[in-house]
Amino acid sequence: MSETPAPPTALGRHVLLELYDCDADLLKFPPDSERILLGAAAAMGATVMGSHFHAFPTHGVSGVVIIAESHLTVHTWPEHGYAAVDVFSCGVLDLEAGISYLTKAYGAKRTDQKVVERGLLTPSLKTRDHSASST
Amino acid sequence: MSETPAPPTALGRHVLLELYDCDADLLKFPPDSERILLGAAAAMGATVMGSHFHAFPTHGVSGVVIIAESHLTVHTWPEHGYAAVDVFSCGVLDLEAGISYLTKAYGAKRTDQKVVERGLLTPSLKTRDHSASST
Numbered sequence: 639m640s641e642t643p644a645p646p647t648a649l650g651r652h653v654l655l656e657l658y659d660c661d662a663d664l665l666k667f668p669p670d671s672e673r674i675l676l677g678a679a680a681a682m683g684a685t686v687m688g689s690h691f692h693a694f695p696t697h698g699v700s701g702v703v704i705i706a707e708s709h710l711t712v713h714t715w716p717e718h719g720y721a722a723v724d725v726f727s728c729g730v731l732d733l734e735a736g737i738s739y740l741t742k743a744y745g746a747k748r749t750d751q752k753v754v755e756r757g758l759l760t761p762s763l764k765t766r767d768h769s770a771s772s773t
Numbered sequence: 774m775s776e777t778p779a780p781p782t783a784l785g786r787h788v789l790l791e792l793y794d795c796d797a798d799l800l801k802f803p804p805d806s807e808r809i810l811l812g813a814a815a816a817m818g819a820t821v822m823g824s825h826f827h828a829f830p831t832h833g834v835s836g837v838v839i840i841a842e843s844h845l846t847v848h849t850w851p852e853h854g855y856a857a858v859d860v861f862s863c864g865v866l867d868l869e870a871g872i873s874y875l876t877k878a879y880g881a882k883r884t885d886q887k888v889v890e891r892g893l894l895t896p897s898l899k900t901r902d903h904s905a906s907s908t
Contacts, residue, residue: 713785
């Protein structure tokens with residue numbers, strides 16, 4: 639009797655969002671990115687645990703919002719009008735609402751996104767087995 | 774005369790690291806993950822700007838280390854022996870050294886990793902053009 643194996647269960651869902659041709663002025667200073675990421679967290683229905691934003695003299699802003707459901711991060715390159723945003727969720731959140739909010743708030747004219755399932759409980763064949771290497 | 778277009782230049786390199794079958798005791802408390810991620814940052818040659826780690830009653834630890842070259846994050850599931858680690862770098866870092874450090878420090882017996890180029894300055898055809906939607 640043949641049996642179809644159950645599909646793997648992912649512990650988290652991770653969106654890698656590329657925001658191009660943004661409003662460059664919004665990429666320069668930490669308070670703008672903090673406001674935008676906190677707005678996105680609210681739009682998704684996330685519970686904010688803390689946020690930390692830093693300015694870099696030549697590379698814009700780096701920031702993180704830690705949420706009960708995982709995190710949002712941003713890195714901006716004002717000179718290229720580009721922001722790299724990550725939304726990692728291990729809970730039930732409205733990710734599409736967050737992505738839409740971020741795209742509009744930064745004024746991005748082009749976007750690209752990848753969605754990666756994190757923590758697959760049924761391991762794929764691609765994982766590397768390190769237990770055999772302890773000779 | 775045919776001309777080969779220049780390959781796109783990436784602003785950042787992002788490693789999504791899956792650590793399975795870790796030492797579960799190391800996944801439970803923020804100080805262990807903070808020590809491990811700071812050790813990985815040092816192994817890569819990164820400059821640490823700040824770190825923030827939180828415990829979750831039912832979901833292990835969430836943490837971030839902000840580095841001058843971008844960030845490291847971790848989310849742990851002690852009950853599954855699993856940690857999701859991200860290393861985002863926009864500088865010249867020894868990413869392999871960081872990955873090796875993290876794998877050994879958490880005692881991971883299986884790993885999987887994806888490397889994603891972030892911020893491609895020559896846009897791919899897959900990006901969505903939002904400028905045409907402002908009717």
